[in-house]
Amino acid sequence: MxxxxxxxxxxxxxxxxxxxxxxxxxxxxxxxxxxxxxxxxxxxxxxxxxxxxxxxxxxxxxxxxxxxxxxxxxxxxxxxxxxxxxxxxxxxxxxxxxxxxxxxxxxxxxxxxxxxxxxxxxxxxxxxxxxxxxxxEEELDHWYLGILKKPWEKFSRATAQTNEDVAKSLHKQFSGLGSTEDMIKDLLERTGLEDKKLNTWNEEELFRFGKALRKATKxxxxxxxxxxxxxxxxxxxxxxxxxxxxxxxxxxxxxxxxxxxxxxxxxxxxxxxxxxxxxxxxxxxxxxxxxxxxxxxxxxxxxxxxxxxxxxxxxxEVLDHIAVWPGGVHKLADKDGNVLPDVFLLPAKSTALDFAYKVHTDFGKHFIRAIHVPTKRTVGKDFELHHRDVIEIIADK
Ligand SMILES: Nc1nc2c(ncn2[C@@H]2O[C@H](COP(=O)(O)OP(=O)(O)O)[C@@H](O)[C@H]2O)c(=O)[nH]1
Ligand SMILES: [Mg+2]
Known part of the structure; x- marks a missing residue:
């Protein structure tokens, strides 16, 4: 981050x-x-x-x-x-x-x-x-407009000839700005541009979309x-x-x-x-x-x-992240005796499975269940995490 x-x-x-x-x-x-x-x-x-x-x-x-x-x-x-x-x-x-x-x-x-x-x-x-x-904000909006405009003519003409979903094309073309496809979909709706062919967008529409994209990505x-x-x-x-x-x-x-x-x-x-x-x-x-x-x-x-x-x-608040600690129900220390050595930041509403992947890809891939350490309760992969949770991941080795 x-x-x-x-x-x-x-x-x-x-x-x-x-x-x-x-x-x-x-x-x-x-x-x-x-x-x-x-x-x-x-x-x-x-x-x-x-x-x-x-x-x-x-x-x-x-x-x-x-x-x-x-x-x-x-x-x-x-x-x-x-x-x-x-x-x-x-x-x-x-x-x-x-x-x-x-x-x-x-x-x-x-x-x-x-x-x-x-x-x-x-x-x-x-x-x-x-x-x-x-x-x-104006400076940033003009910067975004510039990024959109540069490849727009070629890009919008090319997408007009395919049947690819507009949000998908936009996301692919401008992924460097840190968007997600869902985000683009949402922004298209909010700016009222979801049904408009890309090669018919005028300058004002490009600016409006760029501004929304700027707010979402920055x-x-x-x-x-x-x-x-x-x-x-x-x-x-x-x-x-x-x-x-x-x-x-x-x-x-x-x-x-x-x-x-x-x-x-x-x-x-x-x-x-x-x-x-x-x-x-x-x-x-x-x-x-x-x-x-x-x-x-x-x-x-x-x-x-x-x-x-x-x-x-x-x-x-602005990035809407939470801090979650990995820890064992029976042991809060790692093999070297360090107590609660790690803590991870992840988006609010992340699940136990998201957390497992964050700690280690292998934990994510071989996830079996998790334990909510403060309550010693066993939870599944969809368990929604909260700020300051302590979670033990049980994974298949
Ligand atoms: N009174 C006051 N002066 C500050 C504060 N923060 C920075 N300054 C002063 O503002 C001037 C510019 O600070 P600087 O950090 O170099 O600004 P920058 O150009 O935005 O990086 C310096 O003289 C700082 O001492 C503050 O919180 N209060
Ligand atoms: Mg400075």
Missing amino acids: LIGVVGKANTGKSTFFKAATLMDVEIANYPFATIKPNHGVGFLRVPCVDKDFNTQCNPRTGYCKEHERFIPVDVIDVAGLVPGAHEGKGMGLEFLNDLNQADCLVHVIDCSGSTNEGGEPVEPGTHDPAKDIKFL PMIIAANKLDLPQAQENLERLREEFPEHVIVGCSAVSELALKEADKHQAIHYLPGDDHFTVKGELNEQQKKGLEYIKTNVLAKHGSTGVQAVINKAVL
């Missing part, structure tokens, strides 16, 4: 990316090679099931602190959004290439309105961040950043009214980064996502002041810095 951080310049993307991916390498043993500096690993925070079994887990990847499990998710800082990116302006094509890999987008906006259209700093409250929300969450600045709270409330269909989460990336860094240097104890921290080391006057500011203006007012909330909502 890959989360792409996007937005215009100076809204705080890199700060958000750093805050979300900063980790204690010692504890978060994640087997990844840094291929590019803008790729990193962030974490979904889930109350660990180890607590329910009165034990302490030993995560293979990610980490568990105070029975809060931090599950790795890949994050990419997609820099380079400028007006006209879809036409290749700025780092346009590289930008779109990075973007294309993402399963979900975090759109970082400067909620205080202190960054103008061009990404330059201005007085708080002088730029309307609602414009940024519209701007990114679900988005808005990180209303710089919540620590004046005007931000007011703007946040207004944006929520103006865009009721969007998931908008307020955050202060700079605060999260400061807290994580202070924790890393043992100056404070802070669990990402918490509404508090405790001082445990020596602080100089400047650090004291900075932390005090975060405490009163961010944590006390908003309940957290919001960065963890963005990641959590992106995975659990």
